[in-house]
Amino acid sequence: MNTFDFSTSPDRSGSDSIKWRRYAGRDIIPMWVADMDFAAPPAVLDALRARIDHGVFGYADPWPSVLDAVVEGIARDHAWRIQPDWLVWLPGVVTGFNVAVRAVGQPGDGVFTATPVYPPFLHAPANFGQRLVTAPLLQKGSRWEWDWPATEAALADGVRLFMLCNPHNPVGRVFSRDELGRIAELAERHDLIVCSDEIHCGLVLDPATPHIPIAALDESVARRTVTLMAPSKTWNIPALYCAFAIVPDAGLRARYKRAMAGIVPHVNVLGLTATEVAYRDCGPWREALLDTLRANAARVVETIDALPGLTTTPVEATYLAWIDCRGLIAERSIANPAAFFETAGVGLSDGKDFGLPGFVRLNFGCPPARLEEALKRIRHAVIS
Structure with a gap:
């Protein structure tokens, strides 16, 4: 062992x-x-050394064994079977939710998130002339919970995109199936796209609260969801800059890729090497x-x-x-x-x-x- x-x-x-x-x-x-x-x-360090010893760093796309490692890792760890063609590769999750803002809304549209939240969430809407719309999470005893009436009211303010952070940074919550189902219902009723930052999904401390990707709830919410993941937090490799969006709906995926065109660089080969080994072997x-x-x-x-x-x-x-x-x-x-x-x-x-x-x-x-x-x-x- x-x-x-x-x-x-x-x-x-x-x-x-x-x-x-x-x-x-x-x-x-x-x-x-x-x-x-x-x-x-x-194992990640060994794989990086081996790749460096190869000596050539030409242009590369994700190769089949990288895709297999990610697909199998997500199925194993989160009980969600994704398809390889749902993956859109990114240099980071922050890039990913900025792309989502750009893909979904127009100048003046609202982008919703619940506060407190990871600071780049608060700045992303203004990067594209859109409006930040918020509602507070509420501390009830030893637990942070959604303020559902405030959330419902906020979504009526011209919101097109619901930005979710789960597991949540900074309050440390893993949102339950019931909470995620309620978010999915709100997204359906208000015709919203959900961009879910799930970068901390591999760091669930309490086995009684497993991480559930919101897009794994059912096909309906999957069709309106961009899920962002990366190996960077779990395996402590953030500066290798390798992440991905999981976008099951082909039309939404095409919109997302168009928003990336010409401005988002390819993932570097060392990041891909580390990602494969992290998901497969670590x-x-x-x-x-x-x-x-x-x-x-x-x-x-x-x-x-x-x-x-x-x-x-x-x-x-x-x-x-x-x-x-x-x-x-x-x-x-x-x-x-x-x-x-x-x-x-x-x-x-x-x-x-x-x-x-x-x-x-x-x-x-x-x-x-x-x-x-x-x-x-x-x-x-x-x-x-």
Whole structure:
């Protein structure tokens, strides 16, 4: 049985990492941008070395074994049997949902998403002269849920595209079959296209809440859905820039490809090489990673919820914790919680960038000892 070491990580300080360079020369643990500090799976590294040793990097399209690996991987992990010709290859998921905005709407049309949400969602509509339309997710006890009346009202505001994030960044939800079914019903009733960012689908921590692609619900919703996936988060290879859209409907797929024409580059050959091996051979590495992330998530919740002025919610998926600092802000008259914790030696993402000031996002995709040091600094800052 393979064993993998997630107790250590390569030294990223002084490297090309934007995550670590932000705090170069300062005693601040970077826990903001969503890449993990773990090395990529050994099988991926071996495949990349072999491809580099070949020595020629000419133009390439996805080859049959890449397609097979993705198709079989999605069927195995998410119980969704897709067809190879549904795949549209992209250099990244952010590119993918910007293409969806361009393909579906016209200037002035509405693009809906629920907040808080991954910041590029909030900026994509304006890139094409369209309007951002939002409704808030609501925290009910230890769970973030949809505000269905607010969502319904927002969709009446000239919306053409429903942008879904599932598993959700930053609140860590894995939306249930019932929730996805309700979104599908709204899309049908309002004649919307759904663009579903499912990049964190391989990082479900709670086995009781498996990821369900919304397009897998039935053929009706599949015909109006663009599903975006990538190996980048699960196997920590984001800078290899390989992603794909899954578009079952031929007409929607043609519109999507037309919106890409002339502006979206081909995926690079090393990204394709890594994608094939990740989906085909790296399941055991992923399971070992999930064990570490589950333990890290539990430590974050245990620590944060014991501190005055801070709360968080259980993380069903991702390696990201969404922390409510509003109590601390009120108690300590703190203007900016992200800046407050940065001064304490921990670099977190500011909730205002996600559309919800007063929160911070913590990336716990790191060795447990590093997480413990960060939590120690947070604890000291709050109780000192």
